[in-house]
Amino acid sequence: MTLTLDAPRIVKTAPLVQIRGVNKSYGSVVALRDVAATVYPGEVLGIVGESGSGKSTLLRMMNLEETPDAGSYTLDLPDLDGNLFDLDRFARRMLCATRIGIVYQNPHLGLLMRHSSSGNVAERLLVAGERRFAVLREKAREALAASEFPLERLDAPPIELSGGMQQRVQLAKAIALEPALLLLDEPTTGLDVSVQALVLDTLKRLQRDRHITMVIVSHDLGVIRTLADRVMVMRRGEVVEVGLADQIFQDPQHPYTQQLVHAKL
Amino acid sequence: MTPVLDIRGLSKGFTMHHLGQGFAAFSDISFAVNAGEFVLLKGANGAGKSTLLRTLYRSYLPQAGQVLFQSAHGPIDLARAADIDITYLRQTEIGFVTQFLVARPRVSAEALVAEPLRLAGMAEPEALDTARHWLQTFGVKDTLWPAYPTTFSGGEQQKVNLARALIRPHKLLLLDEPTASLDANARAALVRRLADLKAQGTAMIGVFHHPGDVEHLIDRVIDLTPNAPLQEERQDVAV
Numbered sequence: 001m002t003l004t005l006d007a008p009r010i011v012k013t014a015p016l017v018q019i020r021g022v023n024k025s026y027g028s029v030v031a032l033r034d035v036a037a038t039v040y041p042g043e044v045l046g047i048v049g050e051s052g053s054g055k056s057t058l059l060r061m062m063n064l065e066e067t068p069d070a071g072s073y074t075l076d077l078p079d080l081d082g083n084l085f086d087l088d089r090f091a092r093r094m095l096c097a098t099r100i101g102i103v104y105q106n107p108h109l110g111l112l113m114r115h116s117s118s119g120n121v122a123e124r125l126l127v128a129g130e131r132r133f134a135v136l137r138e139k140a141r142e143a144l145a146a147s148e149f150p151l152e153r154l155d156a157p158p159i160e161l162s163g164g165m166q167q168r169v170q171l172a173k174a175i176a177l178e179p180a181l182l183l184l185d186e187p188t189t190g191l192d193v194s195v196q197a198l199v200l201d202t203l204k205r206l207q208r209d210r211h212i213t214m215v216i217v218s219h220d221l222g223v224i225r226t227l228a229d230r231v232m233v234m235r236r237g238e239v240v241e242v243g244l245a246d247q248i249f250q251d252p253q254h255p256y257t258q259q260l261v262h263a264k265l
Numbered sequence: 266m267t268p269v270l271d272i273r274g275l276s277k278g279f280t281m282h283h284l285g286q287g288f289a290a291f292s293d294i295s296f297a298v299n300a301g302e303f304v305l306l307k308g309a310n311g312a313g314k315s316t317l318l319r320t321l322y323r324s325y326l327p328q329a330g331q332v333l334f335q336s337a338h339g340p341i342d343l344a345r346a347a348d349i350d351i352t353y354l355r356q357t358e359i360g361f362v363t364q365f366l367v368a369r370p371r372v373s374a375e376a377l378v379a380e381p382l383r384l385a386g387m388a389e390p391e392a393l394d395t396a397r398h399w400l401q402t403f404g405v406k407d408t409l410w411p412a413y414p415t416t417f418s419g420g421e422q423q424k425v426n427l428a429r430a431l432i433r434p435h436k437l438l439l440l441d442e443p444t445a446s447l448d449a450n451a452r453a454a455l456v457r458r459l460a461d462l463k464a465q466g467t468a469m470i471g472v473f474h475h476p477g478d479v480e481h482l483i484d485r486v487i488d489l490t491p492n493a494p495l496q497e498e499r500q501d502v503a504v
């Protein structure tokens with residue numbers, strides 16, 4: 001019905017992220033079926049779909065928390081060759097600490113709730129090998145400032161902070177080492193609308209000023225519309241449609257995407 | 266001269282899966298636009314004028330045909346170009362002007378207007394200066410520049426939108442009723458800006474509810490009414 005698109009001809013940059021042929025089953029339940037994804041440097045890819053569509057599973061795989069039954073994952077970075085799913089545990093941990101940042105919907109997954117906020121961010125730097133106290137403190141402070149965290153609360157533990165502030169600490173931790181790839185799993189879900197706007201604005205600013213490549217998973221189409229350059233629609237473990245964000249929202253092709261877009265208030 | 270845009274046999278329709286049916290918006294459209302040329306699209310409501318603009322911008326996916334665009338990187342078929350190339354061209358060479366502002370929470374008017382320049386690599390102070398110049402030109406009061414346009418009236422939002430959309434010169438500009446509901450001063454500022462861009466060589470395709478606003482800019486009229494002779498000479502048309 002529509003035309004098949006050409007390979008890029010003007011943009012010569014290689015994709016940062018390439019995922020191919022990813023399959024994953026839990027027992028008889030198929031979580032991901034032949035999933036492919038491409039993200040270019042500086043681009044924001046949004047992944048939408050209902051609960052159980054496999055979008056969060058895919059994001060956890062990009063963070064190397066899970067290994068698929070089959071498939072490949074490459075990041076176009078210096079000194080990094082081959083399928084990242086083949087890396088051993090130590091290499092995975094190092095790669096995630098230094099090149100990939102993640103923000104979870106649930107801050108408990110990403111933070112030590114009773115340690116200080118600055119300590120949470122500094123921990124990431126420690127894993128990467130930084131040992132000088134003054135540098136740790138200064139870098140943690142910088143990352144928290146970039147996430148628009150109120151600096152007078154540097155030493156407050158996340159458990160004493162509001163949901164929006166906890167997300168900022170997660171974000172600061174995620175960007176402290178200037179990752180090549182920032183993964184966001186429902187980063188604003190469960191926040192008040194006004195707080196949600198603040199977090200979105202912070203993300204937009206990071207995107208604009210630092211050109212961080214992002215993959216954001218959300219079932220909130222408004223969030224995706226605000227942040228994403230391209231959108232990937234998933235259903236029952238499969239990618240049903242990928243396109244420019246405005247095209248997905250204005251001219252959805254797949255029956256499921258039409259249903260999803262028309263269901264938005 | 267090679268046209269900036271050469272549209273050949275372009276067709277677009279929509280399939281509405283929940284109704285189990287589809288309909289054609291326009292089919293087999295062909296025309297070309299040269300640098301510095303202004304083409305007005307005409308036709309009754311539903312003739313597909315806005316749909317054609319959105320298809321050229323690739324907010325809509327074309328179903329058949331070619332849209333050859335002479336980019337700074339050589340010719341490229343917009344109907345089949347990769348999404349990433351389209352994103353790049355939108356940031357650099359192809360602009361779209363509507364009457365609606367897409368405001369974002371907690372982003373000031375001047376930051377919103379400056380954004381295309383920031384994305385193109387201009388330093389923030391210089392980009393903001395340029396943004397303020399255009400806000401002033403389109404008649405947005407200076408007290409509103411640092412405010413958030415989400416709360417502005419429709420008319421003020423529209424001016425912010427024009428400042429943002431026209432802050433950078435483009436090779437190709439698509440205009441979807443940008444003058445609708447504008448006050449006289451802003452309309453005059455818009456027409457002046459379009460005349461300047463046209464003189465600089467921007468190719469333009471526009472839909473105007475009241476084409477009288479831009480009458481002296483129009484070089485050619487394309488009638489999208491089904492079965493109408495597609496092209497008419499400028500002189501023959503009462504606009």
